[in-house]
Amino acid sequence: MNPHQDHPTGPVAMFLSFWHNRQLIWQMTRREIVGRYRGSIIGLAWSFLNPILMLFIYTFVFSVVFKARWGISGEESKADFAIILFVGMIVHGLFAECINRAPGLIISNVNYVKKVVFPLEILPWVALGSALFYSLVSVTVLLLAQLIINQTFPWTSLLLPLVLLPLVFASIGFAWFLAALGVYVRDIGQVTGIFTTILMFLSPVFYPVSALPKPYRDWLNLNPLTLIIEESRKVLIFGSVPDWPSLCIALLAGLTIAATGFWWFQKTRKGFADVL
Template identity: 45%
Template sequence: MITEKVTITSSLSNIWACRQLLMQLWKRDFAARYKTGVLGIAWAVINPLLMLALYSFVFVSVFKMRWGSGPDVQGNFVILLFTGLMVHGFFAEFLSRAPLLISSNPSYVKKVVFPLELLPLMPLLGAIINLGIGVFLVSCLLFYVQGSVPLTIFLLPLILAPYIVLVVGMSYFLSATGVFVRDMTHVVGLVTTISMFASPVLFPLENVPENYRIFLYLNPLTTVVVQLREVTVLGIIPDLRVWAAYFFISMIVFCLGLSWFQATREGFADVL
């Protein structure tokens, strides 16, 4: 137990010491995603808008779904739907790349002395920027529909912090495991799809029978989706006890993921 603690501490210290290198990796990774496109970084805005338009058409115009009551239930549905899609988009974007982050960079593993702890963090900047763009679009929609934005939106960093920590911990686990189990990319694709339908991304949690809601809370997206909607749309301060429990679980997942990464890294070069 003591050795594991030292490993985690030394890894975090190494990441901090190499923060300038991490910034360069972030910039290069983000630029590589958009530099070959004609519209460039504009796709970071176009993609969520297209997805929002598609889901809004299917669920509002085709299935006639409503979310809550009031004179503008359609507008409320679109905004609440978008917040769920933001959370799932971050999850899917980050984890879908995780299994290939080590195996797609063999030169860093074999030929040079490189802090491998940085590789699972490469998608972080792009995912956070896309999440920030989503928050901005939600704010614009809120102002258009309601004429104001609730002050609780300033609690957004508090809500997202443990979620980001949890996803990074999962990324460490998946990036290390993906070196040895190449089928992990297919597993992650299936998991990210299931996670959308097994959480209140596309529907309100209240629509789920109370006896089954506990199973939805086993999904790491559920808590953050509910609390994100509370602070950005509904103007409600989330339950701090739920937030604290989520933060505690996130730290456990992060420590376990990083520990697994450090325990397996010696075998990366042999496999690659």
């Protein structure tokens, strides 16, 4: 294989690459999930314990120490606050997992670049698949908590995949862009961790959008995670259908980001072998 050859860069090629390599993506994603906990005593159970532990910590800090309330009703309990908070953590966690891992995807798989005929563009899909698995685990924990506390959960929970679809495309687009950029600029890996931490506090994860003054609220709505978090809470907590027009616009934006990221990755991958 010539590492300097041109690769298809169009949106159609992006979907065809996923379809043609779907089995490889599945196998690598599965291997990564299993490998993360290989050798530990309780294995995959950590994927359930980690989100639960972080949920308890954040809930204690914000609802007990800072006396924070969401304001959904006069009888709001700490459990209600925890469930609402958890939704924001799940959405942010999905995005942050992809972004934080992206800069090291090519650097940590040098053999795929130099020695093997391998579709490098699937590596961000593998990272996204892993992040989606952990998000699914967290959503399962959330629905079980709702079932225990409220004895029910809304049917609109089935709409969550549609709500997350714009975020999925935007995440894979950013992952392609950062994976390629991380080969040439190694500092990107340090910047992304800081960025996603800041983004967590600039998103309505720990507070509702309505809690901010109007001028700040307008700025918060520019954050792409705001819409996804708010719509996820609608379908998972409040039993409302999402704002379809806004989600369609977000989906178009996500597809644009994905196509742009794929184009950038395919254009710059010719230099990976020389740098690595």
